[in-house]
Amino acid sequence: MSMTWKAAVAGSVAALVALTGCGTSGGAGGSSEGGATSLSLVGFAVPEKANKDIQAAWAKTDAGKGVTWKTSYGASGDQSRAVESGLDADYVHFSLEGDVTRLVEAGLVAEDWNAGETKGIVSQSVVALVVRKGNPKNIQGWDDIVKPGVGIVTPNPGSSGSARWNIMAAWNHVIAQGGTEAEATAFVTKFFENAVALPGSGREATTAFTSGNGDVLISYENEAILARANGEDFDYVVPDDTLLIENPGAVLKDADPKAQRWLDFVLTDEAQAIFGKDGFRPLSGEVDYDVEGANDPSNPFPEPKDLATIGEDYDGWSAVNDTFFDEENGIITKIQAETGKQ
The missing domain is CATH 3.40.190.10 (Periplasmic binding protein-like II)
Structure with a gap:
């Protein structure tokens, strides 16, 4: 394929x-x-x-x-x-x-x-939304995870690289639809207000979710696929707009x-x-084998409608880290402080 x-x-x-x-x-x-x-x-x-x-x-x-x-x-x-x-x-x-x-x-x-x-x-991979079996809260995309009563699990951007991918994907959801920086800030603020766990790493976040925390885990697609292949009983959604990891x-x-x-x-x-x-999207883009744990093992890596990249859409990680994750003046750093989710 x-x-x-x-x-x-x-x-x-x-x-x-x-x-x-x-x-x-x-x-x-x-x-x-x-x-x-x-x-x-x-x-x-x-x-x-x-x-x-x-x-x-x-x-x-x-x-x-x-x-x-x-x-x-x-x-x-x-x-x-x-x-x-x-x-x-x-x-x-x-x-x-x-x-x-x-x-x-x-x-x-x-x-x-x-x-x-x-x-x-x-x-490489993409940012995905991992949900409970049967998707009881009907989470289909980014707007659904910031609704009242939805508990989010994501790693902490202070220590985890996967957390930064997750948060930039959430930010990009607003920008990709023509939203302003103020609207994206408001959206990510709701994101952190709904966070019920901010573990230290992507793997620890998966463990927290499978242990019963939250309604949705923001994760690498490959992490969701691997966990399902290993017997975890949950579902995952690749949003229409997401970020290439x-x-x-x-x-x-x-x-x-x-x-x-x-x-x-x-x-x-x-x-x-x-x-x-093992659930990563191969660099070649060629997949002629089934991937156990994927939503569709025979078509494991569907192409999102809107796939953003840090390099093309945000001028690279150096610029992103300065703007969003600077220890004193980063947009996300300030949001975490204001929401008490650090």
Whole structure:
């Protein structure tokens, strides 16, 4: 099955340029002795299963044979700060570009890490609305989640990258319909007023929802698909207007050279198909397999009517972070403070 993506997506799906600056063996995460290599992967929580599945496939190749892994998963911002502070990493897989930029500024990742055709992106999804089985509150889109009596679960943007994707998707819902900044601010204020839980990460938010909190979970589509494949009994809705989630991956400057071979593999059709089977929308856009847990396993990734991107519609994450999430003057930061949802 072939899917037609928005032009902005198509421009970022070929291949990532090989990063320079990979150091000698025995980089930040491990060592290469006698043909054995240990690599350290630090990432945000959501793609843990997909990365494990891709690691298993890579181990069957000549490049990946004999490689062992040390892994650390958690909230994207927290993981990025941990690497900046000294947590061993050969390869990082974060939710937001800014979490890699932090490591560039710290001298840990090469400045040209995102110079390739994918702009450093290794996985992608869309923002979705997860609801209780049977959708008892008839939540079909963004306007339904801000109605009185609807409890929202979403991660906290102070620590979680997925939270920022979620909130920008909610903001964009108003702007995409021709609304003003004031109207979008009012909408997101209602969003936070309805929030009943703001866990630290996307994975923790899913756990909070499946434990009985709230009526709707704002989440990655892939997180909903994976949870359903693992037996969770809920439904999910991809709104007519939503946001393309693009997750970056990068090799650190002093990484074991094998880390670059790993990144090269992550961008192959084989690895992207594994991402697809675990609920992520593959960068190629090609899906010729069923995806367990999807609303329609044979057509798992329907194209939204209006798919916004941070790069095209909001001038990139640097501008978004300054405008919306600045610790003192960000629009969302102020809304959180005013609603007491921090």
